[in-house]
Amino acid sequence: SYVLTQPPSVSVAPGQTARITCGGNNIGSKSVHWYQQKPGQAPVLVVYDDSDRPSGIPERFSGSNSGNTATLTISRVEAGDEADYYCQVWDSSSDHHVFGTGTKVTVL
Amino acid sequence: QITLKESGPTLVKPTQTLTLTCTFSGFSLSTSGVGVGWIRQPPGKALEWLALIYWDDDKRYSPSLKSRLTITKDTSKNQVVLTMTNMDPVDTATYYCAHEGTRYYFDYWGQGTLVTVSS
Numbered sequence: 001s002y003v004l005t006q007p008p009s010v011s012v013a014p015g016q017t018a019r020i021t022c023g024g025n026n027i028g029s030k031s032v033h034w035y036q037q038k039p040g041q042a043p044v045l046v047v048y049d050d051s052d053r054p055s056g057i058p059e060r061f062s063g064s065n066s067g068n069t070a071t072l073t074i075s076r077v078e079a080g081d082e083a084d085y086y087c088q089v090w091d092s093s094s095d096h097h098v099f100g101t102g103t104k105v106t107v108l
Numbered sequence: 109q110i111t112l113k114e115s116g117p118t119l120v121k122p123t124q125t126l127t128l129t130c131t132f133s134g135f136s137l138s139t140s141g142v143g144v145g146w147i148r149q150p151p152g153k154a155l156e157w158l159a160l161i162y163w164d165d166d167k168r169y170s171p172s173l174k175s176r177l178t179i180t181k182d183t184s185k186n187q188v189v190l191t192m193t194n195m196d197p198v199d200t201a202t203y204y205c206a207h208e209g210t211r212y213y214f215d216y217w218g219q220g221t222l223v224t225v226s227s
Binding site for chain 2 (some may be wrong): 024048101
């Protein structure tokens with residue numbers, strides 16, 4: 001089955017840029033979606049279709065996808081961005097959703 | 109606005125069957141392209157997709173859990189029900205239901221319900 005691999009953790013200073021990767025075989029051919037999950041809360045969609053943002057999500061959140069890696073970029077990181085982040089795709093070859101392993105973003 | 113809420117037992121015994129209900133508002137599961145999915149998250153672990161049901165009653169299941177899962181809908185009640193058989197302590201998790209629009213992502217989530225499997 002399709003596997004999405006993320007780094008377990010990313011640390012970033014306030015005001016800097018955080019980049020969270022999501023690796024998968026030829027992931028560039030799929031649409032990638034990203035979720036933010038704060039402790040004790042349900043996930044929130046922050047990027048869909050590789051690089052689009054739902055209404056209400058700051059422009060600081062952006063995404064890209066090419067080859068075997070998709071990336072969520074958080075610019076001008078704030079303390080409130082500290083959370084777990086998950087990538088997700090629809091695997092059309094087997095008709096099911098796949099979530100990544102998750103990345104904990106720590107703001108120093 | 110779209111809201112979803114999970115309900116069901118908080119504690120089940122090993123080998124029992126779990127039945128969870130997702131009650132939603134703000135959309136209809138008879139609208140073309142719409143789906144409702146179930147996702148779970150063991151304590152301290154990653155999200156895991158379980159099942160999905162579409163407006164036309166098409167269903168999809170996680171390959172690893174397919175033999176244990178059944179998803180159904182009651183459009184008139186705005187509810188989706190997930191059953192999972194033969195529960196085990198490793199199935200202890202927060203179970204979420206979520207709305208899927210037409211583009212294969214979950215844009216609205218319920219608050220989740222913690223299910224503990226223990227004798």
